[in-house]
Amino acid sequence: MRLTREQVLAAGATAGVLLLTLGMVLFFGVSAAAYVAVASILVALVGSVAYTWWEGRSDTSVQGMKLGLLERVKERIQKLEAELKLAEELVKTQHLQEEVKEVRARLIKDGLFTVVFDVNDRQVGRMTLTAIELSVRRAEQKLRSTEAVALAEHAEAVEPRGRRMLENGERLRDAGFRVGAELEELERVLGITPHSLAESLGRWERLKDTYMRLMEVCVEELEYLIEAAAAGGRKVEPLMERLQVLRRHLRTPEAVDELIALRAEVGGMLARPFTKLREQLLGHLTRVKELVRGDASRVRELEERAKELREPSMLGELSSLREECITATVELIEGLADEVERMHRELESFGIRRRWRKPQVPESARTFAEFSRRALRAMERLAEEYDACYTELKVMSSYPAVERIIERKLKEKGEVAAEELGVRYAEEFLQRYASMNKDVKLVRKQGRLKVRRG
Amino acid sequence: MSTRWGIVASGQGANRVGFLYYAKYRNPAIDDRVLLLNTTPADVKPEKPLEKLFEADPELREVYESIRKRRVCIFGRTPSGAGNNWTVGEREAMDDFHTIRRYIASLNLRPQDVLLGIATLGGGTGNGSLPYIIHRMRTDPGVGMEKMNNFLALGILPYDFEAPQRHFNAVCGMSRLLRYAGRQNAALLILVDNSQVERVLGLGGREDRYMRINSEIIRCIHMLIAPSIYTSSATIDIADYYQLPSSLGITHFTPCMSWGNDPEVMGIEAMLESASANPLVPLDRGKATMAYVILAVPESAVLEGTLTQEMLEEEVRSWAERHLAGGGGGLVRYASLVAVPEKRDVDVLILLGGFSLRKLMEKLGDKYHKFRECLTPKDGAIEQGKVEEIERELRRYIAETERRIEALEEGTAELERWGFGDV
Numbered sequence: 001m002r003l004t005r006e007q008v009l010a011a012g013a014t015a016g017v018l019l020l021t022l023g024m025v026l027f028f029g030v031s032a033a034a035y036v037a038v039a040s041i042l043v044a045l046v047g048s049v050a051y052t053w054w055e056g057r058s059d060t061s062v063q064g065m066k067l068g069l070l071e072r073v074k075e076r077i078q079k080l081e082a083e084l085k086l087a088e089e090l091v092k093t094q095h096l097q098e099e100v101k102e103v104r105a106r107l108i109k110d111g112l113f114t115v116v117f118d119v120n121d122r123q124v125g126r127m128t129l130t131a132i133e134l135s136v137r138r139a140e141q142k143l144r145s146t147e148a149v150a151l152a153e154h155a156e157a158v159e160p161r162g163r164r165m166l167e168n169g170e171r172l173r174d175a176g177f178r179v180g181a182e183l184e185e186l187e188r189v190l191g192i193t194p195h196s197l198a199e200s201l202g203r204w205e206r207l208k209d210t211y212m213r214l215m216e217v218c219v220e221e222l223e224y225l226i227e228a229a230a231a232g233g234r235k236v237e238p239l240m241e242r243l244q245v246l247r248r249h250l251r252t253p254e255a256v257d258e259l260i261a262l263r264a265e266v267g268g269m270l271a272r273p274f275t276k277l278r279e280q281l282l283g284h285l286t287r288v289k290e291l292v293r294g295d296a297s298r299v300r301e302l303e304e305r306a307k308e309l310r311e312p313s314m315l316g317e318l319s320s321l322r323e324e325c326i327t328a329t330v331e332l333i334e335g336l337a338d339e340v341e342r343m344h345r346e347l348e349s350f351g352i353r354r355r356w357r358k359p360q361v362p363e364s365a366r367t368f369a370e371f372s373r374r375a376l377r378a379m380e381r382l383a384e385e386y387d388a389c390y391t392e393l394k395v396m397s398s399y400p401a402v403e404r405i406i407e408r409k410l411k412e413k414g415e416v417a418a419e420e421l422g423v424r425y426a427e428e429f430l431q432r433y434a435s436m437n438k439d440v441k442l443v444r445k446q447g448r449l450k451v452r453r454g
Numbered sequence: 455m456s457t458r459w460g461i462v463a464s465g466q467g468a469n470r471v472g473f474l475y476y477a478k479y480r481n482p483a484i485d486d487r488v489l490l491l492n493t494t495p496a497d498v499k500p501e502k503p504l505e506k507l508f509e510a511d512p513e514l515r516e517v518y519e520s521i522r523k524r525r526v527c528i529f530g531r532t533p534s535g536a537g538n539n540w541t542v543g544e545r546e547a548m549d550d551f552h553t554i555r556r557y558i559a560s561l562n563l564r565p566q567d568v569l570l571g572i573a574t575l576g577g578g579t580g581n582g583s584l585p586y587i588i589h590r591m592r593t594d595p596g597v598g599m600e601k602m603n604n605f606l607a608l609g610i611l612p613y614d615f616e617a618p619q620r621h622f623n624a625v626c627g628m629s630r631l632l633r634y635a636g637r638q639n640a641a642l643l644i645l646v647d648n649s650q651v652e653r654v655l656g657l658g659g660r661e662d663r664y665m666r667i668n669s670e671i672i673r674c675i676h677m678l679i680a681p682s683i684y685t686s687s688a689t690i691d692i693a694d695y696y697q698l699p700s701s702l703g704i705t706h707f708t709p710c711m712s713w714g715n716d717p718e719v720m721g722i723e724a725m726l727e728s729a730s731a732n733p734l735v736p737l738d739r740g741k742a743t744m745a746y747v748i749l750a751v752p753e754s755a756v757l758e759g760t761l762t763q764e765m766l767e768e769e770v771r772s773w774a775e776r777h778l779a780g781g782g783g784g785l786v787r788y789a790s791l792v793a794v795p796e797k798r799d800v801d802v803l804i805l806l807g808g809f810s811l812r813k814l815m816e817k818l819g820d821k822y823h824k825f826r827e828c829l830t831p832k833d834g835a836i837e838q839g840k841v842e843e844i845e846r847e848l849r850r851y852i853a854e855t856e857r858r859i860e861a862l863e864e865g866t867a868e869l870e871r872w873g874f875g876d877v
């Protein structure tokens with residue numbers, strides 16, 4: 001016979017109290033023992049109440065575990081049912097949905113759920129946890145295999161559709177549409193392997209969204225190009241109409257062909273103005289680059305960007321580049337003018353005053369060609385003056401050193417030739433020397449300085 | 455490990471030069487290794503020679519204060535000033551060498567490092583003490599510096615107009631820096647002449663004349679040190695400065711400089727021409743046997759390749775053929791391009807060496823003899839025998855220099871020695 005925990009506790013407590021009472025009688029007498037007996041009875045009462053409460057509590061926690069298991073399986077079933085419905089978009093799932101229904105029926109039959117698939121509280125309270133766990137595990141096993149089948153079929157169905165989207169995107173990109181970012185996203189999503197039906201469904205949604213975004217990007221681009229053509233005075237209403245129709249059928253397989261066709265047509269309209277502006281810009285920038293004194297990195301950068309625009313459909317970009325070019329040119333002219341003025345001041349400190357009027361900086365012009373012509377003319381004059389000042393300054397600041405070389409050579413041989421000096425601007429140095437020393441004369445043709453005789 | 459430099463400046467004029475260099479060109483190669491030696495009477499402040507500098511730039515006083523404790527050494531048993539008599543300066547240095555030695559040791563120089571001694575050769579303190587100090591350091595194992603060979607000296611010659619005594623001092627000082635107690639002394643002696651510097655700079659006699667000359671001298675020192683501070687394509691190793699001259703026994707040099715050349719205007723050839731037109735002692739053109747060329751150039755020019763070591767070598771070669779004795783480009787030649795960050799112009803230093811001392815002796819000789827004749831054998835202060843030895847050494851040195859020049863000038867005779875007969 002096995003004793004329950006309660007029996008052992010009660011026996012132990014009784015024995016303890018008896019022993020204690022006996023001890024009291026022997027040592028202290030009967031009246032003390034009576035107190036102890038009363039106290040013991042009180043302690044036993046309180047103890048048993050507490051014990052029952054504690055036991056009840058652990059009972060509720062077992063019930064909680066049972067319910068938790070059942071709620072979980074219920075959720076799982078409902079989720080899978082919903083996912084299977086969604087998967088129907090691509091694959092047949094009728095038979096799989098039947099399988100899930102069977103699982104549900106079995107659980108109801110086991111008495112775990114009511115007919116409306118609520119947890120059957122009362123029945124569950126009576127069943128052991130182990131029995132419930134067994135049922136639930138069986139149901140989950142079935143659900144898992146059903147989902148695995150569904151996942152495999154769905155993923156397989158997504159694959160060719162995703163590929164087609166990618167192919168379409170690539171065709172659009174090759175036709176010139178700027179869909180690089182969307183293509184990358186498509187590729188990325190296609191590269192993901194789904195590990196659950198939910199993931200596969202999510203992946204499919206992402207693919208569709210991205211593809212639609214890609215198509216919309218193309219439509220916007222077309223709209224922009226058509227407007228650019230319209231701004232160039234072309235008749236674009238038929239194109240606009242076709243685009244409106246297309247907008248409503250973006251999901252159809254023909255949409256891609258139509259986008260490409262529309263783009264080709266509008267591109268044809270843009271080709272001539274595009275080429276013309278591009279050549280104008282590049283020509284302008286080349287010349288500016290030659291005329292800049294000092295840092296030409298900004299011009300080079302603009303030139304690079306203009307060169308990179310090769311598609312007539314980029315007429316819009318090219319036009320905004322033209323505006324940047326105008327601003328940059330005006331700034332460069334102002335900078336050059338400042339520099340020339342600074343050099344003039346420096347030359348004045350050497351006692352040299354140059355006659356000079358600052359050229360007009362073009363503020364606005366009707367056409368770019370006209371702006372370019374006027375700007376380059378101003379720049380040419382500035383650059384010329386800059387070079388002259390530069391040379392003069394170089395000559396002035398190195399003159400004391402070169403003067404000594406000239407003097408020495410003259411003393412040695414009575415004459416000195418420009419190339420003997422081993423300096424740049426040699427003729428300017430000789431010229432300056434001659435103008436400051438009346439006892440020598442400059443033979444210009446030979447580039448030679450000679451001491452006058454007599 | 456890069457070379458460290460230390461400077462020992464002895465005497466009043468040298469103190470000014472050494473201190474000015476330290477104040478103006480602080481750099482990692484020199485750090486704070488500048489030692490100012492002097493013999494000053496107790497009632498005179500040791501910074502007295504520098505007062506003019508402080509007046510011109512009050513910040514220099516702070517710089518001075520920062521080194522005063524460790525880097526200013528007053529030596530001599532009974533300092534009373536050398537009174538322009540170099541034998542007194544020498545005697546003070548001998549008697550109080552352990553004080554000097556203690557200060558020099560605190561510079562912490564290693565055997566591969568360089569010590570540059572500076573003295574004005576017209577005076578008594580620097581001129582008297584520096585040759586002795588160098589000699590003692592090179593020969594006395596007790597000093598613990600005999601492993602170090604790099605004792606360079608910079609000697610400043612008096613103005614042409616100065617008194618005979620100063621010229622007497624100068625000849626003695628030169629001789630004793632070149633040779634001392636029968637052996638080679640400074641590994642390299644760099645000579646600078648006050649009057650010549652003024653001629654080269656086109657200065658008239660003005661109040662602050664020393665200031666201008668000293669500025670020129672410290673630029674020259676800075677160029678010498680530059681290869682130890684900045685990167686250079688073919689670094690002039692410090693050993694290159696003195697090793698060959700030492701083994702040839704010809705160790706005197708003079709700087710020729712040209713500053714602030716615009717590399718866009720001046721070709722290297724023109725810069726070398728400018729520099730060599732400005733030697734800092736009087737000398738005959740075409741009578742030098744050695745040349746070290748240092749170009750401090752904008753780092754950008756080196757990076758862009760507009761100035762290269764090859765270009766420099768080529769130009770220096772043809773320059774040397776025109777300017778060094780014998781037309782064959784001389785005996786010893788180095789060229790180094792030093793790339794200096796953020797520099798925009800080009801500075802050139804040509805150290806011209808082994809040149810004929812004729813012009814210099816023309817300058818010094820007359821006044822030297824005038825004073826020399828007044829020295830009577832009985833005169834206690836300067837021993838006749840010592841003076842005779844000094845003269846003998848210098849005479850021998852000059853003769854050796856001339857022999858080297860002639861040998862170069864007769865270059866073609868060389869083939870005969872190898873048995874080729876008439877060529």
Ligand SMILES: Nc1nc2c(ncn2[C@@H]2O[C@H](COP(=O)(O)OP(=O)(O)O)[C@@H](O)[C@H]2O)c(=O)[nH]1
Pocket residue numbers: 464465466467468470471536537538574575576577578579580581610611612613616620648664665667668
């Ligand atoms: N370059 C230069 N020469 C100086 C300077 N001070 C003095 N001298 C020259 O040095 C000689 C006097 O030597 P000084 O240094 O005063 O004597 P010391 O203190 O006894 O060594 C004279 O020939 C002066 O022309 C100076 O600051 N710069």
Ligand SMILES: [Mg+2]
Pocket residue numbers: 464465466467468469573574575577578579580581
């Ligand atoms: Mg001195």
